[in-house]
Amino acid sequence: MSTIQQIGPASGSVLPDGGSGDRLRGLIETFAGPGADHLVEQVVAAAAAVCSAGYAGLVEVGPVAENARPVHMHAPPGDPLAVLRWLRDGTVLTTLAACSDPLRLPREERTGQPGFLAVPVPLASRGQAYLWVAGRRFDHRDEDLLVRFATAAGRALEAAQGFEAATRMLRSVHAFARFPSGREAAAQARVLEG
Numbered sequence: 767m768s769t770i771q772q773i774g775p776a777s778g779s780v781l782p783d784g785g786s787g788d789r790l791r792g793l794i795e796t797f798a799g800p801g802a803d804h805l806v807e808q809v810v811a812a813a814a815a816v817c818s819a820g821y822a823g824l825v826e827v828g829p830v831a832e833n834a835r836p837v838h839m840h841a842p843p844g845d846p847l848a849v850l851r852w853l854r855d856g857t858v859l860t861t862l863a864a865c866s867d868p869l870r871l872p873r874e875e876r877t878g879q880p881g882f883l884a885v886p887v888p889l890a891s892r893g894q895a896y897l898w899v900a901g902r903r904f905d906h907r908d909e910d911l912l913v914r915f916a917t918a919a920g921r922a923l924e925a926a927q928g929f930e931a932a933t934r935m936l937r938s939v940h941a942f943a944r945f946p947s948g949r950e951a952a953a954q955a956r957v958l959e960g
Contacts, residue, residue: 794936805926809897809919810840816915817883817908819899821849825884827863827894834859834896847880849900858882862896868913869896873903885912888920895920 806824814822823839836859841850853859862869862884873881884898897916899908 794933805922806838807840809922810838813897813899813912813915813919814840817899817904817912818902819904820847820901821880822897822899823853824887825859825862825896825898827896829893832863834863837895847901848878849880852878852880858884862898866894868909870904870909883908883912885909885916887916887923890924 810822810824814820820842821840824837825834826837827834836853839850839853845851858869858871866886868883868885870884871879871882873879880900881902881904882898882900883904884896887895887897889895897912897919899912
């Protein structure tokens with residue numbers, strides 16, 4: 767036995783307190799939110815705060831796992847530990863592209879290694895990514911904390927992408943839907959009432 771349940775108003779009904787177009791526009795605005803790019807900035811800044819690190823970033827690994835590229839980075843003004851240059855000129859991005867586990871490198875002032883911790887961000891809809899923090903010595907507690915944070919961040923980033931896709935779809939619905947004008951809606955209401 768199957769049951770069919772109608773979702774939304776019955777055919778010919780008029781929505782109270784604003785028309786269908788207003789409700790759809792409101793839903794589009796809600797789904798649009800701040801966007802995935804803004805969320806990435808917030809995630810990276812929060813990772814630095816959670817791990818008490820001056821530096822943080824998100825790195826995306828290429829589809830063939832041969833290279834990794836920075837997506838967003840957070841650094842103190844002036845980059846006092848030269849972490850951004852260390853990332854660009856060193857081998858750490860290549861190492862991240864080749865591994866699938868967390869990577870922890872000790873801080874060594876003598877060699878200019880700033881102290882670095884990177885963990886995978888679980889993403890279902892796109893390639894591999896790493897969330898990293900740098901600027902001090904990190905231990906297993908920091909790693910555990912960043913792994914948990916990266917898992918939550920991955921879910922949030924996936925959800926943001928889903929909302930962006932839903933927003934695009936709703937905008938196309940809105941573009942092609944016919945919403946009655948205020949007069950038409952009032953006339954429909956009078957017909958239904960009487």
